[in-house]
Structure formats: C-alpha cells, structure tokens
Amino acid sequence: MNLNNEPLETAAKALRSKTRFLVVGHVNPDGDCLGCVCALGIALQRLGKSVVAVSPDGVPETYQFLPLSESVVQSVADGTPFDVAIIVDCEGLDRTGPVEQSIRSCDFLIEIDHHPGGGRESSVCLVNPSAAATGEILLQLFKVAGIRIDGDIATCLLVAIVTDTGSFRFSNVQSSTFRTAAELVEAGASPSEIARNVYETRSYSSTKLLGLALSTIRTTADGRIAWASISQQQMAESSASGAETEGIVNYVRAVRGTEVGLLFREATNNATHVSLRSRDGLDISQVARLFGGGGHSMAAGCTVERPLTDAEGLVLDAVRKWMGF
Numbered sequence: 001m002n003l004n005n006e007p008l009e010t011a012a013k014a015l016r017s018k019t020r021f022l023v024v025g026h027v028n029p030d031g032d033c034l035g036c037v038c039a040l041g042i043a044l045q046r047l048g049k050s051v052v053a054v055s056p057d058g059v060p061e062t063y064q065f066l067p068l069s070e071s072v073v074q075s076v077a078d079g080t081p082f083d084v085a086i087i088v089d090c091e092g093l094d095r096t097g098p099v100e101q102s103i104r105s106c107d108f109l110i111e112i113d114h115h116p117g118g119g120r121e122s123s124v125c126l127v128n129p130s131a132a133a134t135g136e137i138l139l140q141l142f143k144v145a146g147i148r149i150d151g152d153i154a155t156c157l158l159v160a161i162v163t164d165t166g167s168f169r170f171s172n173v174q175s176s177t178f179r180t181a182a183e184l185v186e187a188g189a190s191p192s193e194i195a196r197n198v199y200e201t202r203s204y205s206s207t208k209l210l211g212l213a214l215s216t217i218r219t220t221a222d223g224r225i226a227w228a229s230i231s232q233q234q235m236a237e238s239s240a241s242g243a244e245t246e247g248i249v250n251y252v253r254a255v256r257g258t259e260v261g262l263l264f265r266e267a268t269n270n271a272t273h274v275s276l277r278s279r280d281g282l283d284i285s286q287v288a289r290l291f292g293g294g295g296h297s298m299a300a301g302c303t304v305e306r307p308l309t310d311a312e313g314l315v316l317d318a319v320r321k322w323m324g325f
C-alpha cells in the first residue's frame, strides 16, 4: 500500500500552511467516509485551522459516537470562502450531492480516496485503489504532515478500516491492514468499543427492516445470482432510515453458491438504489457503471431512475448478460 511521496507532501504542506478548510464525505455515508471526515476535522482543529466538516446526508445514529461527529453539518452557506476543499472516499465530486458547488468554487481541491475512478478533478490526488479504506491513506497523510495520532483520531481511522473491510473479512484485507489497525490500537483506539457501537448495538427499526428485507430473497435457478428488495412500504413498516440498510447486502452475497448479491432499495422519487456485491475477483463495478454508478470491483452501487420492479428487471438482465447467461 504505497502512495507516491510527492502528492502526500503537497497535501501535507496545504494542511499546515492554509487556513480555511472544507471537508466533505459522500452521500449515503458509511464508516469510512465519516471516520475520515471526523479524523480530518479533529486534526485540522488541533492545528488551529478553521474547518467546516460536512456529511451531505448527516451522521447516522450508529456513527454518532465518533469524536467530532456532533459538529458535522449537512450543508455550507453559499459563498462561504475556503482556501482548501478536501473530499474523502467520494470517487468524484458528484458523490458529494448538493455540496458539489461549494467544492467547485474553491481553488484548491484535495481528493483522498481508494476508488479506482477517484481523483480526476483535484489539485492534489491521493488515490490508492489498493488501500482497504480511505482511512489508511489519511493515516499516511497525517504522518507526513507530522500530525500526532491521538486516541480520537485513531478511533475514527480504525472505524474507517473496520467498516470498509467488513471487520477484516473482505478481500481488500492485506497483512498491512492488520499492521495499520495494530498501530491505531496502540494509539488508543478500542476495537471492542468500536464493535459495540457499530455492530453490537442495532436499533429496533433496523433489525425489523433486516427481517423484512431478507424475507424477499430470491435467486436465479442456478443460484449464481441472489437478490433482495426493500420497498418504501417496508421502510415505513419498520420506521427505518435509509442509513439502516447498510450491510444488508452482505447477507445476500453470503448465500452459498452466490457469485453476485444484489440489494434493491426503492427511493421516494421513482428511482431505485442498487447495491452490487460479487466475489472471487468478479468486477461487478462494470455493471454498476453501465447504470451511471461506480464503486469497487467487488462492492459497487448505482441509482436507476426507474421504479423498483423495473429496476430489478433491468439490473438482473444486465448482470445475467455480463455473467454470460
């Protein structure tokens, strides 16, 4: 896991020399982007900088234990001046939703990301697709910038790594991932506290939703593709929030014999969010890209501007074709 030193040093210099920072994660946030937003917010505050930390869809309850999360806002007032915008885990500016314009009006953009398509529009590009989480790259940057990794920063970065590796279960895990995690634990992060907050504390609504979603599971006759769907009615029945669908798709992929697992989520505006997961190196992001989405080779997503049943048909057909049957 190595990034060229030059962009790291340019970014480190910007952290030290500039004053007003805008830090933004992606829509539909996960532990990696929120861990990075909070870690950067803490680090910049400690350097005495002015920082606005933004998560366009807020901070889901699960991640509200993260230090600094209470200061994360959902939007920035038009015209607020910044010297530097930093986007984390975004694979492009359009994943920042309504905050995109504020980022574009800033002259200096740092992109920190581990998605293969990230970094196209930045002044400084810290993109390394072999990193398990964006948090790993951020740790490298902090070291180059001489920022001390205290317990709070370590907690944020370990949350980023734990969540994006599915608790060290996914194929993005390498020996270096464990070394980084060990370093963060030595710096004060508590794996049991993180696990208790992220995995061992489930809301009633998300547990109910998990049951409703899993009861819809179907597979193709040969079992190679499995999918489940969440309708707006099920969202209402469980009183769950959109964020509480995180992780459900992993149950779908875990069905024995499944090569591709899909989760369809009906949105309110006749659109459908699709989570795509594969295994054994099958690059399912190719299918997500056909629908204007993106992501990693084995964990990708897209939004199809069609109602749930239509979207299911379209994406299933595309996956079938792509798998050669």
Ligand code: AMP
Binding pocket: 026, 028, 091, 115, 274, 275, 276, 292, 293, 294, 295, 296, 299, 300, 301, 302, 303
């Ligand atoms: P999800 O299935 O939402 O957990 O997302 C899996 C991966 O796909 C993440 O890396 C996301 O950043 C990416 N992703 C999800 N939805 C989209 C989208 N509409 N466009 C681009 N990338 C997406």
Ligand code: MN
Binding pocket: 026, 030, 032, 033, 089
């Ligand atoms: Mn993410």
Ligand code: MN
Binding pocket: 032, 033, 089, 114, 132, 133, 134, 164
């Ligand atoms: Mn990530």
